Amino acid sequence: MTLLNQAQVEQLKQITTHLRQVRQEKSIRIEEIAALTLIRAGVLQALEEERFEELPEPVFLQGFIRRYGDALGLDGNALSHTLISNVVRQDSKNDYKNSDNKPNTYIPLVLTYIFLLVGASAGLLHILNPRQTTSKSPIPEVTSQQSIVTNK
Secondary structure, eight states: OOOOHHHHHHHHHHHHHHHHHHHTTTTOHHHHHHHHOOOOHHHHHHHHOOOOOSSSOOOOOOHHHHOOOOOOOOTTTHHHHHHHHHHHOTTHHHHHHHHHOOOOOOOOHHHHHHHHHHHHHHHHHHHHHHOOOOOOOOSSOOOHHHHHHHHH
């Protein structure tokens, strides 16, 4: 696990040492803790033996510490919150600095939807209202003389 800096590793060592001491004082085997917490025994052993490179991401460690502490009768939330307050990705500051170097080519999604609606509306208008031709219409015009003839 390379997402922790040195201070965070020291904090994690203190927490795991405390958990191991409490477990040993209560004479609870690691297999029993694994059964209670549903955390694999190998992960718990790696946690207690400070083999942090074998452990998953810090967010999972926080949950492991909380469940481990609760299984021992400790305040697991308090233990996990001490780790939460100290766990921050090292790369987050670098990611922010690197994002400033990129050109800002962000096009708001709203503009895309506006163009889509305008295009769809124009297409529908064209399909539903065909152009009127200027040629003579097929319906003949009725003249006044024709109307007199038909009325007689």
